[in-house]
Amino acid sequence: DAGVIQSPRHEVTEMGQEVTLRCKPISGHNSLFWYRQTMMRGLELLIYFNNNVPIDDSGMPEDRFSAKMPNASFSTLKIQPSEPRDSAVYFCASRRTSAWSYEQYFGPGTRLTVT
């Protein structure tokens, strides 16, 4: 069974450019999460969706960040314009909403470098 798929795995871009990160959750999972990981702040939740609907985006740092989930098998996280302080590893995770299990399954991440 394929896990969470993220693309690209690495992205290097210049300040001011638009960056789009992509995620395909595990088939059958109906909750999707976007996280950012840095050495200074650890793993932070940016936004999560339930049944394709954004539920909580309080972790999104600024209006430069936006996320969409047009269908159950695809989500994007967009940064426009990008800044050097956005450099981090971005993870997507998914889970199946259940009364018996709450664990999330993570993708391999996208390492973003903004110069």
Next chain:
Amino acid sequence: EDQVTQSPEALRLQEGESSSLNCSYTVSGLRGLFWYRQDPGKGPEFLFTLYSAGEEKEKERLKATLTKKESFLHITAPKPEDSATYLCAVQARETAGNMLTFGGGTRLMVKP
């Protein structure tokens, strides 16, 4: 506000030297506590979920335990392949949804 603190930040062990990692948490009603393993350049890999004080779970050389204030990840006779960062996370009952709060992690290094 939910808080998770892991200690130590880093731990060096010799192969075969058993030890424990600590995860202290503050949460308004625990729904679940989760342990993940993260290898360099990879996403966190799910290990265990603990739901109530007194619960224990095991997987190979790892055993996770839970009290009302903290969780321990015991590593028995570790091997070099156990080297990784171990992350602890909690989910509160009152969380409107599925949000996890993560600790800073413990970086474990096992030398042969």
